[in-house]
Amino acid sequence: MKKARMFPFERNRYFYGKLLTVRDFESEQKYFNDKRRLLNRLLFGSGVVAGMQVVPVDDKTITVEMGVAIDYLGREIVVPAPVTLKLSMIDGFTNNEYKKNVYLYVAYDEKGREPVHAVGNSSVRGEETSEYNRFLESYRLYVKEEAPSPLSFEHSGLMEDIVTIYQDNDVRVTQRMPKYANPGDVVDVTLVVEKTLQTPRVSIAFEYAADGFDALDQEGNQVRFLEPGDKQDTEYRLSYSVKVQDRPGTIGKLVLNSGATELFIGDNRIPLDHTVSHSVEIIEQPVAERILKDWYERSLDQAAEGYADRNVCLAKIGLLQLGPTYMIEQVERVPYGEYIPNASLMHKIAHNNRASSLHRFYAESQAYELEFGSKPTLDVVYHPERNAFDFKLGIPKPQAINDEIATGTIDVTMDTQERSGMRFFSRGKRNYVSEEIVHGLGAGQVTVVVGLEEIPDANAPVGSGGAKVYFGSADVFKDTEYEAVLPNITFGTLIYPDKGSFRIGMKLAGATEATSLRVRWWAFKKLADGGNVIVSNVETAINEAAAGTENN
Known part of the structure; x- marks a missing residue:
């Protein structure tokens, strides 16, 4: 099928005694070739099916890898093995100017092979003649130095x-x-x-x-x-x-x-x-x-x-002029997207992208800070002319928690009077109440946490451990490597909200050898009403702001 024009399809009818001539065998091949190429052209289109990558080898040489393509007449083009050529040896390349882009094409080409003696022709013509025994369905590479028109593609x-x-x-x-x-x-x-x-x-x-x-x-x-x-x-x-x-x-x-x-x-x-x-x-x-x-x-x-006069463009090759010669600077493969994708692959891609491509829009976002205690805000503006959304999220600042915490220590001296080798609180009592302590957080409700601090011996060897603070009952560590040398004491606190102060009460649960005790306390200020939630991450702010937007 050297031309694209379609003729009615005729196929041989065989019967006993039929005299077969060259015309019959040629029409047999033409029938199948033309029909297949017509379907190739109309169903699949034209372009590279697989392979045919163009790779620069050096400054003046390229390699075309093996591959398969279909041209604009539906003919299959097969490059059975990689071919390496100097660019200047390819048809169409001229040496008049090297500052240019050139375009490498592949075209279908038939070549005769296996010349044999033609007995029939020699008897007619009277001299020896030869005919090709085979046609090789091959290809031809050539170069064009003019860029194809964008409208020349199908x-x-x-x-x-x-x-x-x-x-x-x-x-x-x-x-x-x-x-x-x-x-x-x-x-x-x-x-x-x-x-x-x-x-x-x-x-x-x-x-x-x-x-x-x-x-x-x-x-x-x-x-x-x-x-x-x-x-x-x-x-x-x-x-x-x-x-x-x-x-x-x-x-x-x-x-x-x-x-x-x-x-x-x-x-x-x-x-x-x-x-x-x-x-x-x-x-x-x-x-x-x-x-x-x-x-x-x-x-x-x-x-x-x-588009019968078109061939498949495999590469756009950019050349740099170097004095009297040139070098290949870059190669862009299949620059005009002439590919034939696999139908089943395209079906899978379309199926996977269907949900995400139904509703496409553009979004811009901006976040800004609000004062602590404010409610998160979310403003959404839709721009129909751009199919775009503007999201503005206001996030309250987190509470400066260090400003709401106070800590300190008090030292309690034990009585020196000995009773059965043990020392007790003053006057033999086992209860002790501290003086009034100002925590420094101002008026209002506070939470006070109290613990007994064990100070390490200054002469203790390095690595024996640092200071320890025990909360609650120290008896839980008895008979373990963490057992305290301190007595077991029960603590209580008395808060004065209007004064901004408190007292610590202690009850000794048993005898002790200690001459003094150090008590460490922490006071936590109760947050103001309405501000007792600390927004520490954007996700929480978004959820609250979205809920408020929905209610509005």
């Missing part, structure tokens, strides 16, 4: 409206936006700058006039692009957004006036002598349905022949 015209702002041998500036849009949609307009590696920095600024669209960006209808100085790429993209007005059944226009456009390549200003314009249909029907409708209504000639 699906581009169905989905996008693409205009060219400027183009020369080194730079091409185009702009793309959807071909169809629904009222109220926010659509992206994409500015694409393509250039060679050694072309000076490119910048462009313009104002656009819109009919059927509203500008959403902060700069209104002004767009500016300046190529970053720290990068070395051959393609840059800048997107800005517009909102489709509620005007179904009309054609939206986005116009770039040449007089309001400034294009610089390096320090040179490039004059533009034409006005470019986008045309977008504003429709009520879902955009995907409209694109499928256009796809299904195309003619067979458009489907099978429309």
Whole structure:
């Protein structure tokens, strides 16, 4: 099938005694080849199926890995083994200028093999002739030095409206936006700058006039692009957004006036002598349905022949000029996305992404502090023109707990009178009440925690342990390595809320050898009413603020 045009399919009918000629055998092969290639073309499309990666080997050499592709006529292209070639030896490469991008293509190619003596032809012609015994379904690699037009790809015209702002041998500036849009949609307009590696920095600024669209960006209808100085790429993209007005059944226009456009390549200003314009249909029907409708209504000639002269682009290769020669700087594989994905894989991907892609929106968040004791707040503002939410969360500051705690010690001296070798509290009593202690937290309710502190002997060896504070009954540590040398004492506290003070009461549960005791206390101030919850994490604040928002 050397041409895309379809002819009625005919297949051989065999019967006993049929005389088979060359024509019969050729039509046998043609029947199966043409039918398979037609289905390849219409069902699968064209592009790389697997492999065919282009890898730079050195400054002037590339390797094309083994792989499979289908061309725009449905023919299978198979690279059975890696092939390594100098770029200058590939068809189409010229040596007139090295500051450029070149595009590597793969094409279907048939080659004759196994020449044999043709007996029938020699009897007719009278001289010896040879014919090929086989056709090898092979491939051909070649280079083009002109970038393909964005509209030369099969699906581009169905989905996008693409205009060219400027183009020369080194730079091409185009702009793309959807071909169809629904009222109220926010659509992206994409500015694409393509250039060679050694072309000076490119910048462009313009104002656009819109009919059927509203500008959403902060700069209104002004767009500016300046190529970053720290990068070395051959393609840059800048997107800005517009909102489709509620005007179904009309054609939206986005116009770039040449007089309001400034294009610089390096320090040179490039004059533009034409006005470019986008045309977008504003429709009520879902955009995907409209694109499928256009796809299904195309003619067979458009489907099978429309792109018959195209081949699959395997790589865009950026070259740098080095004096009288060149070097390969970078290789971009399959730059125009000509792939044929596996159908079952695409089904799984679509199934996995279906839930997450149904409702897509954008969100911005901001958190700020509130005074301690305030209730958390959550403010949500929806911007329908951008399909975006603004979340503002107010989080109360945590209480400065160190300002609400006081601690101290008191020393209690034991009586020196001996009774049965033991010493007791003064006057032989086993109860002791301290003087009034001011805790320093001011008036109000406090909680006092009391413990008995054991001070280590100053002459104790290093590593024997530091100071210890025992709370509650020390008897629980008896007969363990942690047994206290202190007596077992029961504590009580008496609080004076109006004075901001307290007393400690102690009751001795048994005899002791100690001559003095050190009591350590901690006082915790009761928080003010309404402020007795300390917000210590964002999650708690969000939950409380969300609950308040829901109630409101």
